[in-house]
Amino acid sequence: MGRLAGKSAVVTGGARGIGEGIVRLYVEEGARCIIADIDVEAGEKLEAELAPNAIFVRTDVTSESDIAAAIDAAILEFGGLDIMVNNAGVVGVIGHIDTTPLADYERTMSILVTSVFLGTKLAAGVFKKQRSGVIINTASTAGINGGLGPHIYTAAKHAVVGLTKSVAVELAPFGIRSNVLVPGATVSSLTAGIVTGDKDNLEDAAVRLGSKYVGGRAPMPRDLANAALFMASDESTFMNGTVIIIDSGKEVLSDRARDKFYPAE
Numbered sequence: 001m002g003r004l005a006g007k008s009a010v011v012t013g014g015a016r017g018i019g020e021g022i023v024r025l026y027v028e029e030g031a032r033c034i035i036a037d038i039d040v041e042a043g044e045k046l047e048a049e050l051a052p053n054a055i056f057v058r059t060d061v062t063s064e065s066d067i068a069a070a071i072d073a074a075i076l077e078f079g080g081l082d083i084m085v086n087n088a089g090v091v092g093v094i095g096h097i098d099t100t101p102l103a104d105y106e107r108t109m110s111i112l113v114t115s116v117f118l119g120t121k122l123a124a125g126v127f128k129k130q131r132s133g134v135i136i137n138t139a140s141t142a143g144i145n146g147g148l149g150p151h152i153y154t155a156a157k158h159a160v161v162g163l164t165k166s167v168a169v170e171l172a173p174f175g176i177r178s179n180v181l182v183p184g185a186t187v188s189s190l191t192a193g194i195v196t197g198d199k200d201n202l203e204d205a206a207v208r209l210g211s212k213y214v215g216g217r218a219p220m221p222r223d224l225a226n227a228a229l230f231m232a233s234d235e236s237t238f239m240n241g242t243v244i245i246i247d248s249g250k251e252v253l254s255d256r257a258r259d260k261f262y263p264a265e
């Protein structure tokens with residue numbers, strides 16, 4: 001308890017899934033959060049549960065003025081901004097590269113990359129003046145390797161990793177740390193929609209996704225939130241410009257090698 005005591009955070013996509021998990025844990029650890037999300041129903045529901053330590057601000061992360069308003073709300077309501085979590089996301093356009101419409105490509109890049117650019121830009125303006133701050137950007141294992149997501153999602157998440165590493169160089173002298181949270185397939189509205197067709201069917205999603213993991217359990221938002229807590233806290237003071245992968249080794253270890261050399265007993 002209290003690892004983020006007195007801190008103030010903006011969490012985009014904070015109304016559901018991984019973002020919701022981060023908001024809940026940050027509040028448990030003493031922070032106050034702006035839930036910056038486009039989903040008014042889910043955002044207001046979470047605010048009703050956590051207020052006054054979490055406040056919902058309806059935010060479309062593709063809009064610079066919306067993100068600025070979420071940051072302003074943190075400053076006005078909580079007295080400042082210490083942590084910016086650029087986490088909101090969607091799967092975006094899927095399908096073959098030769099038939100991907102330009103408009104769908106641009107919309108996907110806007111939600112997944114422009115959003116992180118805007119959140120980073122606007123938070124950096126505040127953090128540079130106060131000479132402190134933490135930026136956490138959510139990418140994906142699809143941002144590390146090819147073939148784990150749709151083309152444009154993969155491109156976008158690689159861009160999130162690249163942007164975070166690049167700004168880490170500029171911002172470090174100001175006492176600002178920028179790092180990337182990398183989830184593997186995690187139980188959330190996003191994955192429930194994909195694997196069950198119903199974004200609220202988290203129970204079946206947990207079973208289906210769990211079957212793909214050694215040990216039979218898929219990561220839950222809390223597993224990602226625990227990493228995001230470390231990344232936001234003073235315990236990670238020396239971590240900058242890097243990634244934390246939370247997928248129980250699924251993508252970094254080779255399942256094929258495991259099956260070949262260490263068959264199940």
Ligand SMILES: NC(=O)c1ccc[n+]([C@@H]2O[C@H](COP(=O)([O-])OP(=O)(O)OC[C@H]3O[C@@H](n4cnc5c(N)ncnc54)[C@H](O)[C@@H]3O)[C@@H](O)[C@H]2O)c1
Nearest residue numbers: 013016017018038039060061088089140185186188189190
């Ligand atoms: N769940 C996974 O398996 C997984 C794996 C790798 C990466 N990620 C990434 O984690 C992040 C969170 O995903 P999740 O699984 O929690 O999904 P989710 O659908 O459960 O939550 C995403 C949240 O983002 C919000 N959002 C979507 N578009 C928005 C917009 N334009 N403006 C503001 N808010 C918007 C949604 O309303 C929702 O509350 C995303 O960036 C996603 O790409 C998820």
